[in-house]
Amino acid sequence: MNEGTTEHPENAAAFVANDARLKWHDQSLWFVREKRDRASSVIPEWESLRALGADIKAHTLSRLADYLEEFEKKATALGAHVHFARDAEEHNRIVHGLLRERNVTRVVKSKSMLTEQCGLNHHLEAHGIEVIDTDLGERIVQLRHEPPSHIVMPAIHLKKEEIGDLFHDTMGSASGISDPKVLTEVARGQLRGNLLAAQAGITGVNFAIAETGGFVVCTNEGNADLGTAIPPLHIASMGIEKVIPRAKDLGVFLRLLARSATGQPVTAYSSHFHGPRPGGELHIVIVDHGRSEILGREHYRRTLQCIRCGACMNTCPVYRRSGGHSYGVTVPGPLGAVLAPHIDPKKHRSLPFASTLCGSCSDVCPVQIDLHQQLLLWRGDLGRAELIPLRKRAASQLAGWVLARTWAYEFLGRIARWILPKLPKALLRANDWGRQRELPPAPKESFREMYRRRRGQ
Amino acid sequence: MINAALFIPCYVDQFYPHVGLATLELLERYGVRVEYPQAQTCCGQPVFNSGSFDVAKPIADKFLEVFSSYQYIVCPSGSCTSMVRNHYAELVPDRIAELRSKTFELCEFLHDVLGVKPEGRFPHRVGLHASCHGLRELRLGSGSERRVQPFDKVRSLLSGLEGIQFADLSRKDECCGFGGTFAVGEEAVSVAMGNGRIADHERGGAEIITGGDMSCLMHLDGLLRRQKKPIRVMHVAEILAEATANE
Ligand code: SF4
Numbered sequence: 001m002n003e004g005t006t007e008h009p010e011n012a013a014a015f016v017a018n019d020a021r022l023k024w025h026d027q028s029l030w031f032v033r034e035k036r037d038r039a040s041s042v043i044p045e046w047e048s049l050r051a052l053g054a055d056i057k058a059h060t061l062s063r064l065a066d067y068l069e070e071f072e073k074k075a076t077a078l079g080a081h082v083h084f085a086r087d088a089e090e091h092n093r094i095v096h097g098l099l100r101e102r103n104v105t106r107v108v109k110s111k112s113m114l115t116e117q118c119g120l121n122h123h124l125e126a127h128g129i130e131v132i133d134t135d136l137g138e139r140i141v142q143l144r145h146e147p148p149s150h151i152v153m154p155a156i157h158l159k160k161e162e163i164g165d166l167f168h169d170t171m172g173s174a175s176g177i178s179d180p181k182v183l184t185e186v187a188r189g190q191l192r193g194n195l196l197a198a199q200a201g202i203t204g205v206n207f208a209i210a211e212t213g214g215f216v217v218c219t220n221e222g223n224a225d226l227g228t229a230i231p232p233l234h235i236a237s238m239g240i241e242k243v244i245p246r247a248k249d250l251g252v253f254l255r256l257l258a259r260s261a262t263g264q265p266v267t268a269y270s271s272h273f274h275g276p277r278p279g280g281e282l283h284i285v286i287v288d289h290g291r292s293e294i295l296g297r298e299h300y301r302r303t304l305q306c307i308r309c310g311a312c313m314n315t316c317p318v319y320r321r322s323g324g325h326s327y328g329v330t331v332p333g334p335l336g337a338v339l340a341p342h343i344d345p346k347k348h349r350s351l352p353f354a355s356t357l358c359g360s361c362s363d364v365c366p367v368q369i370d371l372h373q374q375l376l377l378w379r380g381d382l383g384r385a386e387l388i389p390l391r392k393r394a395a396s397q398l399a400g401w402v403l404a405r406t407w408a409y410e411f412l413g414r415i416a417r418w419i420l421p422k423l424p425k426a427l428l429r430a431n432d433w434g435r436q437r438e439l440p441p442a443p444k445e446s447f448r449e450m451y452r453r454r455r456g457q
Numbered sequence: 458m459i460n461a462a463l464f465i466p467c468y469v470d471q472f473y474p475h476v477g478l479a480t481l482e483l484l485e486r487y488g489v490r491v492e493y494p495q496a497q498t499c500c501g502q503p504v505f506n507s508g509s510f511d512v513a514k515p516i517a518d519k520f521l522e523v524f525s526s527y528q529y530i531v532c533p534s535g536s537c538t539s540m541v542r543n544h545y546a547e548l549v550p551d552r553i554a555e556l557r558s559k560t561f562e563l564c565e566f567l568h569d570v571l572g573v574k575p576e577g578r579f580p581h582r583v584g585l586h587a588s589c590h591g592l593r594e595l596r597l598g599s600g601s602e603r604r605v606q607p608f609d610k611v612r613s614l615l616s617g618l619e620g621i622q623f624a625d626l627s628r629k630d631e632c633c634g635f636g637g638t639f640a641v642g643e644e645a646v647s648v649a650m651g652n653g654r655i656a657d658h659e660r661g662g663a664e665i666i667t668g669g670d671m672s673c674l675m676h677l678d679g680l681l682r683r684q685k686k687p688i689r690v691m692h693v694a695e696i697l698a699e700a701t702a703n704e
Contacts, residue, residue, distance in 0.1 A: 008643070009642060009643045009644070009645070009646075012643060012645055012646045013644070013646075014644035016466075016646060016648075016649050017645075022649060026653070030628070035600075037601065040604055041604055043604070044604075046604040047603060047604055047605060054682050090670040229490070238578025252483060254654075304600050307645040315602065317631055317632045317634065317650050318634050318643070318646050321646050321649045321650060321653075322646050326671055352508075353508075353638075353639070353642055353643070354643060354646075355636070355639070356589065356632050356634060356635065356637075356639045356647075356650075357506065357589070357590075357636060357637075357639075358589035358593065358632035358636070359589055359590070359592075359593030360589070360593065360595060360602055360631075360632070362593070363593055363602035363603055370522075376506065377547075379506065379507065379508035380505075380508055380510040380547065381509030383507075383509050383511070384510070384511070388507070388508050388509075392507060392508075392638075393509065396503075396504040396507050396508075396509035396512050397509070397512055399503060399504050399512075400501075400504045400509060400512030400513065400515065402500065403467070403498045403499045403504070403519075404498070404515045404516050404519055405498075406495070406496045406497070406498055407521060409467070409498040409499070413467075413470070413471045416471065417471060417472075431641070432640075432641040432642075433640065433641050433644075433679070434645040434682065435644065436644070436648045436683060437648070437651075437676065437679030437680050437683055438677070438678070438679045438682040438683045439679065440468070440472040440473070440601075440675050440678070440692075441472060442472065443472065443473075443474055443475075444473055445474055446463075446467050446470050447469065447470040447471075447473075447474035447476075447477030447478065447493075448470055448493070448495055449474075450474050450477070450478060451477070451481070451493050451495075454496070
């Protein structure tokens, strides 16, 4: 492994090595993909809904500063406090500051990939504040001291037996439990205590409405409601791209989101927050963390349309067979592979290559992000920045030189076809193609030679 | 009379010449005057997809030099066709409109331009491998992700053949895992994907796996032969040429 770079091929190979897990992981996610297919097929206007969602987002991005300002104004008028954070550190500092000023030591958090991306848990824990993730999947990976492996189903890489063992070790439940119902009850029992004792609740934001200054958090476990109902302080963290113009745009996205994410017609809880609840405090932290830079890059701007449904991961044949952790970033899959290089192209240079460019992600995306085209463009940008391994670049140079010259191409083709059948089997099987696959046949004549013969040239 | 230049991808030229021949015969059978410009090499996709856009540029220039004088450019590969029709926008943006209007994948050309309905006999159970670039970049079929009126140009060409049966696949258009240099760069996932596809075709009872991209078939065939499985691969041009030969 190279110092400081994510090597997707190696991580993926380790995942593939466990055949049973590989098949089961692939099947579980494909199951969700098929559910999404069924859920989207009952909406006759699905494709135009996607186009509409994409258009609304594209429009919003074209005037993002205006809409953010409007949101800030309206939210403030509702009694919320709005903070802007340039990056992860500033976000964490703001959140910690709010907690410290109020002597908060116990926080419940409902799923937020942004806080995950910012490393908020670590930051707060380092300052002696206990953070409990309330989303079951999130809690499971938190207890395992692991990052989530999926943005919607954070613990999808784990089998129920493993979760049973984990709960036995960490919560003292009986050993050998693998019934999801029972396990959920165990976690719920624990969670109840945590919710009652919490002094602050942190949530993410799915959609922030410029027109009203309110925002919506979508969960299936109701934990955004629970986590903010008891404690006096609610902190909501959102990326700058979460804003939408009008309340009536919300319907478009709620219809797209649930169906794309899990194949449900609607998310179980869409919690609306318009200002603090009576007697409570609401702080909204709006985070940039590299997003405005993406906004400035014309080719890549569309990735900011993302509503974080995870459909591109579920459909991605590479994600399904390499697991979320193989990407080494908070957001894995095709989306993660186009987002991560913006933060650190050198470190994440293998990610745009972790794809066959099959295009399924682009077609499944509810807001029509051309993900596979972005993966391809990243390859070009990495090439230009000379961030592609030297061996690979040299091979391209050589191939390019040959392919631009007919005589060289013909000559080398003839040599290859002549020499391949003569090479020892062991040699043919010692490379990345030949280890598990036979080489193509080596015919005597190429097509052009046949053609010439037939045309008597 | 329709004139067409045959664009035979480099690996087909070198390793699967009979696929080139089947393409040529098939087009001639339907009355196309076909020419194979011999200065051609490759569309540049392997280096382009590896991130070396600057190295691919002279190859695209060469492609234009060789092909631009023809009425149509026809290619028995969805992937290479898409490279020229869609991705040359990054390399030769000023010529892309021209290329888009006259470059066709073989099945698409037969179906859309010539409007033929092949007749003949092919009494076999075939598994149709919908190659990704043909499907999602050229829209040769509707694709399982999209909610549009279902269509499949490759299948509709084949379905006119007497005796042909299609294997039922549980994932009808999942990627086979070839992906060009992905096949070697990500060997583990690539092979796992290929084996997954093969298992699906086996369950569907396929005797032959066919499709419009020999590259996908090369990957699947490499796995099939190494594992000594009885399924064969045939390019769709071979099936059509063989089935229509005696009509
Ligand atoms: S890129 Fe599209 S499919 Fe992927 S998570 Fe975002 S909205 Fe969903």
